[in-house]
Amino acid sequence: DAGVTQSPTHLIKTRGQQVTLRCSPKSGHDTVSWYQQALGQGPQFIFQYYEEEERQRGNFPDRFSGHQFPNYSSELNVNALLLGDSALYLCASSLANWGSTDTQYFGPGTRLTVL
Amino acid sequence: AQKVTQAQTEISVVEKEDVTLDCVYETRDTTYYLFWYKQPPSGELVFLIRRNSFDEQNEISGRYSWNFQKSTSSFNFTITASQVVDSAVYFCALSEVSNSGYALNFGKGTSLLVTP
Numbered sequence: 461d462a463g464v465t466q467s468p469t470h471l472i473k474t475r476g477q478q479v480t481l482r483c484s485p486k487s488g489h490d491t492v493s494w495y496q497q498a499l500g501q502g503p504q505f506i507f508q509y510y511e512e513e514e515r516q517r518g519n520f521p522d523r524f525s526g527h528q529f530p531n532y533s534s535e536l537n538v539n540a541l542l543l544g545d546s547a548l549y550l551c552a553s554s555l556a557n558w559g560s561t562d563t564q565y566f567g568p569g570t571r572l573t574v575l
Numbered sequence: 576a577q578k579v580t581q582a583q584t585e586i587s588v589v590e591k592e593d594v595t596l597d598c599v600y601e602t603r604d605t606t607y608y609l610f611w612y613k614q615p616p617s618g619e620l621v622f623l624i625r626r627n628s629f630d631e632q633n634e635i636s637g638r639y640s641w642n643f644q645k646s647t648s649s650f651n652f653t654i655t656a657s658q659v660v661d662s663a664v665y666f667c668a669l670s671e672v673s674n675s676g677y678a679l680n681f682g683k684g685t686s687l688l689v690t691p
Contacts, residue, residue: 491677493677493678493679495679500683501683501684502579502666502668502681502682502683502684503620503666503679503681504681505678505679505680508677508678515677516677516678518678548618550620552620552679563610563622563625564622564679565622566612566619566620566621566622567619568617568618568619569618569619571618
């Protein structure tokens with residue numbers, strides 16, 4: 461049973477560039493959430509996708525956008541990269557459960573470095 | 576305002592000692608969920624436990640146990656007879672149903688170092 465997978469593992473970009481990170485959910489899951497984890501901090505919620513739509517969004521600027529595909533996989537796009545965007549980006553998958561919170565299972569993350 | 580507080584930034588213990596990681600949360604919801612995750616050096620968050628606000632029973636899983644007390648808004652995690660493999664950063668997280676119930680609000684984590 462495959463867990464959550466993310467690609468790439470590491471990425472180095474320069475300021476102003478754009479980046480796309482990818483995530484495949486755990487088998488049987490239909491919901492994908494993205495988190496940003498700066499060094500020494502807890503993960504911060506970016507947004508969650510369900511049925512190819514953004515269901516909830518955290519306090520992140522519009523430079524952060526996402527997409528979910530019919531096979532439930534997801535992409536996180538960040539435009540006009542800033543030095544402060546350097547972080548570990550974590551994808552989590554879960555099973556939709558309205559009015560409740562299903563457990564989110566995390567992938568290994570993508571380490572983004574912005575120079 | 577921070578919703579989850581993990582006051583212990585770093586803890587260092589010697590193998591076989593018991594250690595308790597503290598978690599205090601803040602919410603106005605009557606229905607909410609609490610989680611603990613482990614993050615080893617590899618970086619992947621590993622799910623440990625999920626608790627809903629209506630279930631205050633303590634739970635034990637092997638060397639791990641959790642103490643949930645709504646009266647003090649705490650959800651503490653104890654590792655008995657710690658092992659070197661327990662070295663990791665541990666995160667407590669809160670999910671509030673009224674806030675769409677989807678986002679996990681994490682504390683800043685407690686880094687646990689277990690030495691031989």
